[in-house]
Amino acid sequence: MLVKLSIIxxxxxxxxxxxxxxxxxxxRHSLEVIVVDDHSAxxxxxxxxxxxxxxxxxxxxxxxxxxxxxxxGAARNExxxxxxxxxxxxxxxxxxxxxxxxxKVSAFFESAYDIVYFTPISVYNGTDEQADRHVxxxxxxxxxxxxxxxxxxxxxxxxxxxxxxxxxRRSLIxxxxxxxxxxxxxxxxxxxxKTGYYAQEIYASDEQIYCATKDSGSLTTVVTEKSFxxxxxxxxxxxxxLKDHLSKAEFEIIEPNGRYYLLGARKFGIRKVxxxxxxxxxxxxxxxTRRMLNPWWFKDRYRKVKKEETELERxxxxx
Numbered sequence: 001m002l003v004k005l006s007i008i009x010x011x012x013x014x015x016x017x018x019x020x021x022x023x024x025x026x027x028r029h030s031l032e033v034i035v036v037d038d039h040s041a042x043x044x045x046x047x048x049x050x051x052x053x054x055x056x057x058x059x060x061x062x063x064x065x066x067x068x069x070x071x072x073g074a075a076r077n078e079x080x081x082x083x084x085x086x087x088x089x090x091x092x093x094x095x096x097x098x099x100x101x102x103x104k105v106s107a108f109f110e111s112a113y114d115i116v117y118f119t120p121i122s123v124y125n126g127t128d129e130q131a132d133r134h135v136x137x138x139x140x141x142x143x144x145x146x147x148x149x150x151x152x153x154x155x156x157x158x159x160x161x162x163x164x165x166x167x168x169r170r171s172l173i174x175x176x177x178x179x180x181x182x183x184x185x186x187x188x189x190x191x192x193x194k195t196g197y198y199a200q201e202i203y204a205s206d207e208q209i210y211c212a213t214k215d216s217g218s219l220t221t222v223v224t225e226k227s228f229x230x231x232x233x234x235x236x237x238x239x240x241x242l243k244d245h246l247s248k249a250e251f252e253i254i255e256p257n258g259r260y261y262l263l264g265a266r267k268f269g270i271r272k273v274x275x276x277x278x279x280x281x282x283x284x285x286x287x288x289t290r291r292m293l294n295p296w297w298f299k300d301r302y303r304k305v306k307k308e309e310t311e312l313e314r315x316x317x318x319x
Contacts, residue, residue, distance in 0.1 A: 003059070004030040004109050005102075006085030006170065009093055010075030012038040015047035017094040017213075019054070024096040027057040031102065034082055035093075036063045036075035073180035073187030076163070080173065088170045090163035094125075094213050101209035105167050114172040114199035117141055117156060120165035122212040131214040137165065144204045154254045156204060157196030158242065161189045165210040172199055185227045186234040193238055197245055225268050232261045232276060239285055258285040 007025060011018055018035070025033055037045060048062055063082060065075050076090060087109060091097065098121075108116050119141045122133035140160050144152040160166070163180075172178075176198045181187040196202075239256050246254065258280040265276040280287060 002030065003032050003085040005032070005087045005089065005105065006079075006083035007031065007033045007089045007091055008076055008079035008083060009033065009035045009091050010038055010072040010079070011035050011040065011048070011093045012072075013040045013044045014093045015040075015044050015051065018048075019051055021091060021093060021096045022051060022055050022058065022060070024098070024101075025058065026102050027055075027059075028102065029059065030106075032059040032061065032083070032085060034061050034063065034079040036065060036078045038065045038072065038075045039070060069182055071182050071184050071187055073191075074182040076180045076188075076191075077182065080170075080179075083170060085170060088168045088173065090166075090168075091210070092164065092212070095164065096211055096213075098208055098211055104205075104207045104209050108167060108203070111203070113167075113201045113203045114169045115195060115202045116167040117144075117160060117202065117204045118165045118167070118209045119206050120210050120212060121208055122214060125213050125215055131212075133212040133214050134165075137162065141204045141206065145206060150250075151253055153202075154250060157199070157202065158193050158254055160196070161192045163188050163192060164212065168195060181234065183230055183234070185230040189234050189238055190241065193241060197241075223264070223267070225272070228261075228264060228268065232265075232279070235261060236279060236283055236285070239283060255286055258287050262287060 005028075009018070009021065022033065025031070035048070037048060040048075052060060052062060061082065063078055065078055069078075072092075080088070087105070089105065104118070105116070117140075119138050120134040121138075122131040122135075123129060124131045137160050140152075140156050144156045146152075172195060176194070178191060178194045178198070180191045181189075235256065235258070239258075242254065242256065243251050258276075261276050262273065262280065265272040277287075
């Protein structure tokens with residue numbers, strides 16, 4: 001039977017949560033699940049064989065990232081190589097699909113859309129209390145459904161920077177040679193931006209198909225200098241792509257702002273701040289906005305940043 005949907009899952013040392021994800025996917029002849037292991041520990045790889053046997057009714061395949069590659073981005077690219085479905089969903093091994101998701105996505109199998117954006121949710125692991133990983137993307141979908149204007153569409157296309165909770169036409173990805181960056185961090189940003197750009201017809205749905213998870217008690221992701229540098233470089237490439245491909249009017253509406261990276265560089269010293277500033281100015285990235293010139297806004301923003309830093313320090317002490 002023709003495969004309608006391929007679900008691609010990168011995996012690394014998380015067989016327990018992967019089992020939960022697989023259990024949330026129905027066994028269908030028209031649905032294939034491709035798991036690409038990103039060089040897990042030997043005992044974890046052995047557990048994958050147990051999962052293969054447990055989910056024998058599923059159209060389930062396991063592959064391994066190439067020996068010289070290591071990242072979720074590389075794993076997703078490997079999965080795309082083996083995918084045969086007309087449509088593609090991406091999932092992280094520690095997340096899961098919601099009941100009835102297949103019926104919701106299959107309703108679009110005969111549509112002309114290139115991307116269908118669904119409204120995600122997120123919860124804390126262990127408690128199932130609502131988390132905040134989904135909020136930004138939920139707002140993008142809801143604003144698009146409410147406003148139906150060009151601004152809302154541009155934001156949906158270019159600021160929904162994760163690959164999950166989106167249904168992709170596989171031919172969109174293949175004919176435009178779109179791949180994930182094979183980096184340890186921010187490997188999905190350019191993929192999401194490029195698919196958003198090349199998609200001819202898009203659709204947004206208030207239906208929920210996917211739940212992202214977050215570990216309880218984590219206030220933020222620890223940012224190392226290496227991860228910061230990688231994310232900053234990806235941001236500059238994203239800025240260049242949008243400036244090069246969008247009209248001047250559209251780019252001015254959606255232009256990414258570099259102030260986050262300039263502020264984030266403080267953690268690594270004045271030399272890093274200067275280096276980031278030079279990189280942003282060299283590419284003519286906007287740093288200031290009219291709102292930032294308002295002293296009341298600046299004072300309020302400073303208070304929020306200091307509060308976040310204080311909370312993070314308290315969390316570190318607790319651990």
